[in-house]
Amino acid sequence: GQQLNQSPQSMFIQEGEDVSMNCTSSSIFNTWLWYKQDPGEGPVLLIALYKAGELTSNGRLTAQFGITRKDSFLNISASIPSDVGIYFCAGPIIQGAQKLVFGQGTRLTINP
Amino acid sequence: KAGVTQTPRYLIKTRGQQVTLSCSPISGHRSVSWYQQTPGQGLQFLFEYFSETQRNKGNFPGRFSGRQFSNSRSEMNVSTLELGDSALYLCASSFGFAGGALETQYFGPGTRLLVL
Numbered sequence: 001g002q003q004l005n006q007s008p009q010s011m012f013i014q015e016g017e018d019v020s021m022n023c024t025s026s027s028i029f030n031t032w033l034w035y036k037q038d039p040g041e042g043p044v045l046l047i048a049l050y051k052a053g054e055l056t057s058n059g060r061l062t063a064q065f066g067i068t069r070k071d072s073f074l075n076i077s078a079s080i081p082s083d084v085g086i087y088f089c090a091g092p093i094i095q096g097a098q099k100l101v102f103g104q105g106t107r108l109t110i111n112p
Numbered sequence: 113k114a115g116v117t118q119t120p121r122y123l124i125k126t127r128g129q130q131v132t133l134s135c136s137p138i139s140g141h142r143s144v145s146w147y148q149q150t151p152g153q154g155l156q157f158l159f160e161y162f163s164e165t166q167r168n169k170g171n172f173p174g175r176f177s178g179r180q181f182s183n184s185r186s187e188m189n190v191s192t193l194e195l196g197d198s199a200l201y202l203c204a205s206s207f208g209f210a211g212g213a214l215e216t217q218y219f220g221p222g223t224r225l226l227v228l
Binding site: 090 | 116143145147154155156157160162167168170202204206208215216217218219220221222
């Protein structure tokens with residue numbers, strides 16, 4: 001079945017640094033989603049991408065839908081302590097269906 | 113407006129027992145999806161319910177089942193629990209208009225199930 005490979009699995013950075021993570025798939029996706037999960041909570045949608053090549057920002061977060069439609073990138077600029085958490089990429093297994101496949105997650109730790 | 117609520121938040125069961133988890137979607141949402149989250153397998157789709165009907169299903173054994181009520185609240189049941197069923201079970205709700213583009217799913221905080 002479809003799988004999303006997300007990297008890196010974990011990151012340890014200093015406050016103020018920029019962060020980059022990416023997600024690749026062996027299959028084409030028509031939608032890419034990026035979620036963040038805080039401890040004890042469910043994932044929260046950060047950015048949704050619907051078009052190949054699309055670049056979308058949400059505050060200090062920027063995500064891009066790869067041209068090949070098989071990858072996506074998430075960047076966080078000037079990290080702050082509340083950015084700590086696990087970031088997931090996701091996409092619909094079936095186009096238009098509420099059935100998502102998720103990457104393994106990137107655990108972000110920030111040293112103040 | 114109130115978010116997705118899940119009850120109970122924590123649960124301990126023993127092997128062979130069965131368990132029922134509950135999810136109340138955001139008001140007006142008619143689609144409820146369930147996911148299992150484990151350290152080894154990550155987040156995996158279980159099933160989706162819309163208007164009291166299962167609309168999509170993941171690759172889980174028949175021990176995992178669900179249902180949805182007329183008020184859109186959903187329950188999932190796991191029978192004959194196994195140690196490997198220990199996980200965080202998340203539900204997510206959306207408006208779920210059939211045939212529409214993928215909608216934003218709003219996740220609840222999850223029910224953490226421990227099977228001993």
